[in-house]
Amino acid sequence: MDASFDMAQAGGAILDALDTxxxxxxxxxxxxxxxxxxxxASGLDRADVAGKxxxxxxxxxxDSRLRGAVDDxxxxxxxxxxxxxxxxxxxxxxxxxGRPLLHNLIIRPLAGKAAxxxxxxxxDITVTVTRxxxxxxxxxxxxxxxxxxxxxxxxxxxxxxxxQWMNTAAERxxxxxxxxxxxxxxxxxxxxxxxxxxxxxxxALAINEEALQPVELVGQTRDGTPLNLELSLASWRxxxxxxxxxxxxxxxxxxxVRDALEQAVADKTVLLRxxxxxxxxxxxxxxxxxxxxxxxxxxxxxxxxxxxASDRIAAVARVHYxxxxxxxxxxLDFAAFLEELCDDxxxxxxxxxxxxxxxxxxxxxxxxxxxxxxxxxxxxxTNAIKHRDTDPAVIKVALESGQGGYALTxxxxxxxxxxxxxxxxxxxxxxxxVTALTRQLGGKLxxxxxxxxxxxxxxxxGSRNGAPQQTDASTDRANGENAA
Numbered sequence: 001m002d003a004s005f006d007m008a009q010a011g012g013a014i015l016d017a018l019d020t021x022x023x024x025x026x027x028x029x030x031x032x033x034x035x036x037x038x039x040x041a042s043g044l045d046r047a048d049v050a051g052k053x054x055x056x057x058x059x060x061x062x063d064s065r066l067r068g069a070v071d072d073x074x075x076x077x078x079x080x081x082x083x084x085x086x087x088x089x090x091x092x093x094x095x096x097x098g099r100p101l102l103h104n105l106i107i108r109p110l111a112g113k114a115a116x117x118x119x120x121x122x123x124d125i126t127v128t129v130t131r132x133x134x135x136x137x138x139x140x141x142x143x144x145x146x147x148x149x150x151x152x153x154x155x156x157x158x159x160x161x162x163x164q165w166m167n168t169a170a171e172r173x174x175x176x177x178x179x180x181x182x183x184x185x186x187x188x189x190x191x192x193x194x195x196x197x198x199x200x201x202x203x204a205l206a207i208n209e210e211a212l213q214p215v216e217l218v219g220q221t222r223d224g225t226p227l228n229l230e231l232s233l234a235s236w237r238x239x240x241x242x243x244x245x246x247x248x249x250x251x252x253x254x255x256x257v258r259d260a261l262e263q264a265v266a267d268k269t270v271l272l273r274x275x276x277x278x279x280x281x282x283x284x285x286x287x288x289x290x291x292x293x294x295x296x297x298x299x300x301x302x303x304x305x306x307x308x309a310s311d312r313i314a315a316v317a318r319v320h321y322x323x324x325x326x327x328x329x330x331x332l333d334f335a336a337f338l339e340e341l342c343d344d345x346x347x348x349x350x351x352x353x354x355x356x357x358x359x360x361x362x363x364x365x366x367x368x369x370x371x372x373x374x375x376x377x378x379x380x381x382t383n384a385i386k387h388r389d390t391d392p393a394v395i396k397v398a399l400e401s402g403q404g405g406y407a408l409t410x411x412x413x414x415x416x417x418x419x420x421x422x423x424x425x426x427x428x429x430x431x432x433x434v435t436a437l438t439r440q441l442g443g444k445l446x447x448x449x450x451x452x453x454x455x456x457x458x459x460x461x462g463s464r465n466g467a468p469q470q471t472d473a474s475t476d477r478a479n480g481e482n483a484a
Contacts, residue, residue, distance in 0.1 A: 021093075021103075021122030024110070027074055029053045038122065041093040041101055058092065066090055066105065066120075073109040073118035080107045084125055095126065102126045153229075153248040158241065159204040161186045173250055175221040189248075191218045197231055204244050207235040219248065228252040276320040283317035308382070308430075315341065315378035319370045332370040335360040335399055341377060342397060349385050355392055356381070360399035363406055369460065372437040377408060379430045380456050384412035404461055409448075411455035423447060423456075434458075 015022050016036035024033035030053055034046040042058075049057040054070070061067060065087050069080035082090055082105040093101040106121040147154050153170035157163050163186055166178045174181075174189050181188055186198050197217040199207055219227040230249040235242060287310045294306040322337050342356045365373065377397070384395045391413075398409040423431050423445055434456075438445040443460035 020124070021120075023054070023120040023122070024117065025054060025070065025074075025120070026117045029055065029070060029074070031057060032117070033119075040096075041122070041124075042091065043094070060092065064090070066107075069105070069107040070118060070120070073107050074116075077109045079109065081105070082107070084129065091122065093122070099126075102129045153250070154245065155186070155189070155248065156243055156245045157186050157198070158243055159201055161198055161200045161204075161244075163188070164243065170248070173221075173227065173248070174219065175223070189219050191220045191226060198246070199233065199235075199244060204235055204242055207233060207244070216251070228255045280317045280320040283313050283320065287313040287317065311382060312375060312378060312433075314344075315374050316371050318344075319374050322370075330367055331364040332367055334363050334365045334370065334373065337370070337374060338377060338397060338399060341374070342381065345378075345381055345385065349393075354385050354388075355394045357394075357396045358398075359396070361401065363399055363401045365406065369441055372440050373408065373458070373460075376434050376437050376458055377410070379434050380408075380410035383430050384410060384414060384454070388412065388414045405459065407457055407459045409455065409457045411448075411450065411453060413453040416450070416452065416454050417447070421447065 012033075012035075015033060018035060018037060021038040021041060022033055022035040023031065023038060026032055030051055031046075031049045032051075034044070034049050039045055044057065055062045055067065065082060069082060072078040072080060084090070084102050084104055089100075090103065090105055093103060095101050102125050104123045104125055106123070108119050108121070110117040110119060147167045148169075150167060150169055153173045154167045155163060155170050156165040163181050163184055166181055170189075171178055176188070190198060197215055214230050214232045217229055217231055219229045221227065228251050230251045232247045232249075233244060234246075235244050237243070290306050290310040290313070294303045294310070297303060297306075318337060318340060319332065322332055322340075338360050339358055342358050346354050346356045381395060381397065385393050394413040396409075396411045398407075398411075400407045400409070424435050426432065426435070435445060438458050441458075441460050443458050446457045446459070448455040448457055
């Protein structure tokens with residue numbers, strides 16, 4: 001047997017045994033080798049294609065990308081790789097069951113010689129592509145299972161704002177089927193005023209972190225019913241195309257509840273203002289009745305007691321008047337209250353009898369402190385006016401605040417009190433009121449040394465806008481007094 005014949009037969013057997021397609025063309029593109037794999041995949045016997053130009057055996061490839069790659073190999077000695085993902089339908093190949101055979105091609109010049117022929121290697125990637133597709137479909141199925149069961153509408157558009165996809169919740173919320181919406185503009189789901197929030201074209205390309213913050217906009221159902229929506233956006237790319245996915249949450253009910261709460265707060269504000277107004281009027285009425293009663297009796301002591309009671313009620317009425325005038329109901333501008341109190345007391349006693357000097361910076365105190373502290377200030381100032389010398393009373397009222405609390409100081413230039421005077425043991429009603437209210441505030445009442453006259457100082461510790469902080473001793477004293 002001829003050795004060259006044996007080698008040719010051996011080479012052909014090897015090529016036929018390969019699990020890949022092998023086609024060898026000469027420099028005229030004539031088929032020299034067409035292995036058994038190619039016979040099975042193409043359905044063409046090698047005898048039918050041998051010696052013929054490939055483009056004559058397969059006319060549909062005459063103007064294909066494969067011909068260009070073959071020309072590059074034959075004329076320039078350049079190799080090429082043609083992949084299924086970029087060049088579908090390279091060769092008309094099928095599987096035994098008739099399905100298309102997916103493949104990649106490698107075109108190489110033979111022996112590196114230009115115009116010396118080339119080899120086409122065909123690699124079957126059907127199984128690989130199928131496996132990738134199955135994995136992708138499984139992954140997409142999980143994704144669809146999540147988004148299709150989401151309660152919020154999820155839609156995707158291209159950069160121009162054309163709807164590409166929408167989930168089941170979007171169909172339900174907007175009352176439109178996806179088959180009707182896909183390919184339409186996103187404006188189908190948004191009102192005219194809401195469309196400005198959906199990024200398009202360059203805006204879709206420029207979505208940044210700031211744009212990803214949720215925004216509120218108005219959508220509409222098929223019949224034009226408005227929907228209050230909260231929109232969250234994200235952009236992404238696929239094969240050099242830009243897409244925008246939006247999550248649209250129906251917040252109509254949330255906004256309704258919010259509006260209802262805001263209305264309730266407004267109603268409560270009006271109610272509190274009205275309550276303070278009515279309390280102020282009621283207290284002024286009681287004060288007026290006491291003044292009428294005082295005018296109808298001749299007993300000077302009784303008249304004095306009724307006047308003191310009327311002044312105390314008027315001091316509490318001033319607190320509610322201030323609350324009625326303010327937009328805040330948990331705190332009171334006590335400096336403004338003191339200014340009004342001092343003006344009223346100075347006018348009531350006569351400017352020739354009383355010279356009141358107020359030094360007070362802005363101070364907001366808790367409403368629970370306002371009435372007790374207002375009564376304390378009223379008692380201390382009134383006592384200073386009552387117990388003045390024959391000369392006009394010179395009274396200084398100071399209000400100081402700090403991180404630890406605040407302090408009210410009332411000093412006068414009157415005859416003063418004995419050095420051993422103890423406010424807590426005083427039998428006068430005014431000092432008993434001051435002492436009891438100071439304890440109620442958790443504060444401390446002191447009589448400071450003075451070269452002339454008397455100086456009282458009430459110090460309240462703790463947050464100015466919060467509840468008083470009492471020591472154990474002061475709490476025990478207050479509880480004991482309440483029990484008594």
